[in-house]
Amino acid sequence: MSKRSAKIRTLAVVAVGALIVSSCSSDDDNSSTTAAADTNATNGDSAAPNTAVPETEASTANTDVAEVEDTAAPEIEPGEPYAGEVGVTDDTIKIGYFLPETGALSALSTDLAKAINAVGFDEINAAGGVHGRQLEMVLYDDGSGNPAVTQASFKDAEDEVFAMMSIIGNTATTMAALAEEAEVPTVVSNIDGRVGRDSMWTFAAVPYWDTSSRLMDDYILSIADADTPVGVVFMATPNGEGARDAFLEEADAAGLNVIVEQPVEPVPATCSNEIARLADAGVEIVYLISGALPGICMHRAAGDAGYSPEAWLSPANGWNIGFVARAVGGLAESSTSFGHAPTLETEAGQHYVEQVNKFVPDAQEGDITVDGFLTYSPERLLIEGLQAAGPQLTREGFFDAMETSVSGVETGYGPPPIYGPGERSGPLSANLWVPGTRLVDGVDTPTWVTADATWHDEF
């Protein structure tokens, strides 16, 4: 072996060694923290400590908060053996829970996040379960909305669990068709309205983006004149384009001055150029219809360009905005989101904080955020349906219960959904909130500012 070859091999060994070292150091940090939290820690920020629950005027929105402890029904009557259903025994009900364990949104699937996601189940289980049965959360990976991963997981889940849940919009869209075919009840958070309305076995707990978009023109008119320049920025997906169309239709009828309409992709060049376009056009109100990653990209680019419109608005994806806020170290003063949940200051919010503190003692102050309603709110709907379906639980019985007993129910944890035979309108109203970790005078201010705490179908 020549000396040169030996040197090169030595270099190669060093390279491999460096990779192994970096691998080890990185593994240590992947155990429980999210990417956003990591970044904020580096910046010296205190990431969105949303547990600060100030004393506030009593919310009028949560007068019907369901007390889980009071609703546990009696166990199955002796002498009436349970006929059986997939995922159900005399003692347990298995619920398939689709989470982004891999992929770009896996920060939402840390062990801590999973524990917080399970709080709704923990709460009902501690109260005796549903008709004496304990709810068992079975986790499935959705690959952060990857259709192939979701389909594979669904095939496993349909023969293992009674019903399913998901929190990612793309996942829900994939699951809806599969649930329809397999006739598996599925409760989801965000989903494309054009899919959700036609999918009878899927029950949306969050207003569709196009529903929120139809509320947005009224809200804009409540904060600005009709001639204020508005820009709509949307994800080039069916869901995003549907929401854009709904907004433009209402904006046109309301006489809003929409001067820019553009798609967004989470690519740095695209975001900086799109921000430049908004700024150059003089857009003062930006309606950003997007998920978390484009939101991060756009807010970062806006910061770089020194672009600060009078208002950043987003549809009912406040959890995304919270994620964005933590990732970019705080949002601009003008950021506002339509929400699908009350804020933590409300009676329902305080109940949620209590439950997280009770069942996830490891949760720190900054871990308990309004993002948690993304899972808690649908869980409350699911539990309402299970209660109403009775002890002789079947998928069809649960389906009927969701249509007849859950439709229009005000749980206090989300806007009341509208379901019925042939109808899946979902929630028709939204909350309005300003996300935590805001920039006030250039300084991160970790407080929640609640603009409102009631459900609106108009502003």
Place this chain on the structure above:
Amino acid sequence: MGSVISNGLTNGSIYAIVAFGFVLIYRNSGVMNFAHPQIGMIGAFLFFSLWVEQSWPYLLAAACGVGLSALVALASRQLLAPQEGNPLNMLLGTLGIGGVLTWYALDTWDANPQFVPRVAPGVTVEFWDLRFTGAALLVIGALVVVTVGAGLFYRYAKTGLALRSVANDPLAATYMGINVERMSSITWAASGALAGLAGVLVSPFINMDPFFMSLLFLRALTAALLAGMRSLPLTALAGICIGLVEAQLIRETNTPGLTELMLVIVIIAALLLRPQSLGRRTA
């Protein structure tokens, strides 16, 4: 117009630095290195781990990231050396290496996007109608330094002259006593270092995951092809032109994917109109 120029210069500089790596390897060895983005990604992630997670000084962390990319590129070259006479096998080999590096990054850092803080967050330079942040100035400055430095190196340094000789005619260079294998190793290492530098510089602009450098692949490849896979100054110019055109396109249209469509058309046109530019050597 100022924002188009500012964004075009910044983004175009990133494309150009990535494209340099393609050009260096291609003109020296006739190989299209499809592992180039992943090699840069690995260095960028080491930089992220050291700077963001371990709080190392920025320059030291950046140097380690760039160095790791250089070492990985060098190791790749050694691994593929037995196939050096067969460009197709080399190309397939680089695809394989890229896949392994992506797998490694997914296994180590997972697909969870990481967010690198801005460099020099308080620095903003504005003149005429232009506006540049500290991170943007760093990218543009790096392009200028690399382009000028490489030009001087190839013109005056003994190793640079040897590299040019090998690029022009490896057989003749061998007869002249130049160690072609050594020159090839140097080229791969330099290319890897440039990939790492691009990764480090672009990381604050993007949601960083194991695929983030691949987003730049098409734009960088187009810049390299427009420059005939040979000239670094022309590559820099092509990269900036792409950045400027892209900025103007996004400003004027609402059609998603239009930039990518334009780039594919340019690539096809370059291959059809200037096929000779890719016929690097005849050894």
